[in-house]
Amino acid sequence: MNFKVPRGTQDILPSESWKWQKVESIIRNLCDNYRYKEIRTPIFEQTELFQRTVGDTTDIVTKEMYTFTDRGNRSMTLRPEGTAPVVRSFVENKMFGYPDQPVKLYYQGPMFRYERQQAGRYRQFVQFGVEAIGSADPAIDAEVIALAMDVYKQAGLTDVKLVLNSLGDRESRNAHRDALVAHFTPRIGEFCSDCQSRLEKNPLRILDCKVDREHPLMETAPSLTDYLNEQSAAYFEQVKGYLDDVGIAYELDPNLVRGLDYYNHTAFEIMSTSSGFGAITTLCGGGRYNGLAEEIGGPYAPGIGFGMSIERLLLALEAEGKSFTQEAELDVYIVTLEESAHRKGFKLLNELRNAGIRADMDYMDRKMKAQMKSADRFNAKAVIVIGQDEVDGNVVQLKNMAEGSQEKIEDTMIIEKIKEQLK
Template sequence: MKIQSFRGFRDILPDEVALWHTVEAETRELFGLYGYSEIRTPVLEKVELFSRSVGEDTDIVQKEMYVIENKREGNMALRPEGTAAVVRAYNEHNLAASRPVPEKLYYILPMFRHERPQAGRFRQFHQLGAEALGIDSPAIDAEMIAMVANLLKKFNVSNIEIQLNSVGCKACRPAYREKLKAYLAASYNDLCQDCQNRFERNPMRILDCKQEGCQRIVAAAPVMIDHYCQDCHIHFSELQEYLGIWGIEFRMNPRMVRGLDYYVRTAFEFVSSSLGAQSAILGGGRYDGLSEDIGGPHVPGVGFAMGIERLISLLQVELPPKPIDVFIAILGAAARKPAIALQRDLRQAGIRTELEYQEKSLKSQMKKAGKLGVTYTILLGEDELEKGIAVVRDMVESSQQEVAIPQLVETLLHRVRG
């Protein structure tokens, strides 16, 4: 039987990895500029962490989590999203007592969701995200949106629109919720099955449904923006003012909600016309009650997450792996150990070097050097060792010269590094 990977799980091959390294390095550099530190949480967490924070009625909890039964310690889930795990770690290690406020954390981690694989969507996928914990000021919300905008600008991602909304808070949402239910009741039988299930438990999620029939129904639904309490109104107005200071353009989308239950007030999405129907590149918002939902103290927070696979699909660049600088062609058994010692010295000097590990003809070794794309090939055999020299062949100019073996490292270092 030929064993292959599971559907929805993919290999990231050597020719792709260079681009991933670039994305990760640029992200780390920019997030560090904004004062964020990296955190890495376990792949496995207690199921309750997500059911209590993300929401029992969300698709993630009901349909998409990979759950491992563990009768001794409680069932475990493969991490489906990053925010709840970061807040759990923040509370568990009491970071509030030893680190400044706001605590700024970011992650670059694999996530797992048991959903139907499709173009750009996998069951194991990777997210980069950030969380700012400890304050509820809209200034930090605006800074985060600006940071994400700068990250996409750094990658030359075009055709971007920032959509903004506020989903209210526990004070003003209940009254709006009842108005929304009253409006939706007349069309209840025309809603999809998922939205009928959401009607009682979380009717605001119906606004987020992608089914055409449900979208038509909610097109004229009442919106949260008309029902804010005074605090939410002030918070949202200040957020827009701060975005103006940052020079961030946005479009109001009063029917945008986030797919997870923990969001309050600020909600935002970055969308691109380059992605077709699945236009969202990333989303985020404020989650001031999440910490309490998982048994911690009150810790206001704001965050976002972006799929790295989705981001890479937008990048108009290919980065091949860094080429090997030097190949050592070994002529005869007596030259093998000196060649390995030379390879060691060249690598210690920072020169990417390969050689032929098996007995091969010179023609075969030169062919391999060509496939590796090396700039220089060293020919080293018994005759060269007796003379104390090696032949350095320039593969680009098709020229060669003899170099004293003690001078090889210095000579090649000068040529390779310029």
């Protein structure tokens, strides 16, 4: 029987995984600069956590979650997003009692959603995200957005734009909700069944519908920004002011609502503007979620965060015709010509690695020419050649691949010589 990778997933082979490592390195360094610390949560959680926080009318909960019953007859779900698990951990581990607030966290790992596979969108995908929990300062909203923008900037993307909206507080959203119900009710029969069920439960979700996005009522739907109360409007102005202060450009989109129920106040997306990227342009999305910690049994702890697809970041780089520079894979490749030389080469290989030098050798008993070709493919900076003469003379032949020079080096001096050459 021939087994294949499950539909909607992918194998990331060594020819591509180094690019992921580049992105991961950028992320770790930036998070360290911003003082965000890594958190690692389980891949699966209680199903109710996502139903309660993400929203039981969202596509994620109703159509996309991978849910199973464990042997204890408990309903469990592979995490479809990262915020709910992080906030759950924040509450469970009483991080709200930490002396330094807000608690600034980042995560990176696989998420799971059962949806149709498209370019850069998989059923198992890798998401990087940050959460700043414990502060209602609009400046932290701007900081989170700045961190997301910095990831794309340092990765080399230029064709991106930030889209911004405010969802307001509960009072503002309730007023907007009533206006949406009045707007859509007379013609709700023209909408899909999902929108019809959302009319009373959560009419804001109608604006996020992929099926009816071209319906004329979508264009004339009441804008949430028109229903922001004085406090919500003032908060949004401060967020925009902080972004203006640090030179982060943005576009306002009153129809940006995001796909999860826990968002309020600031909502944002970062999109690719590259002509070769494709129809689905969103690279990253996030927003504020005051009240989420309370929803899962914790104290009031306002938060804001974002989730970013690594697959889509790499796809955006490809669309812009950009790529990372791949460093040489090896410092040294050892070529051996005899059995006794192979033994000596293996011992030297171990010594090189213990000295922090990236090294490898042939294990296929190939001729010298074939071994040298391997050294070229690995972009080895140096090659050590060992034959019977070198074994008998306690020396090796060291070839500098960049210069093309070669010299005989005593065994006791080889590591020192290579380190000097690598400098």
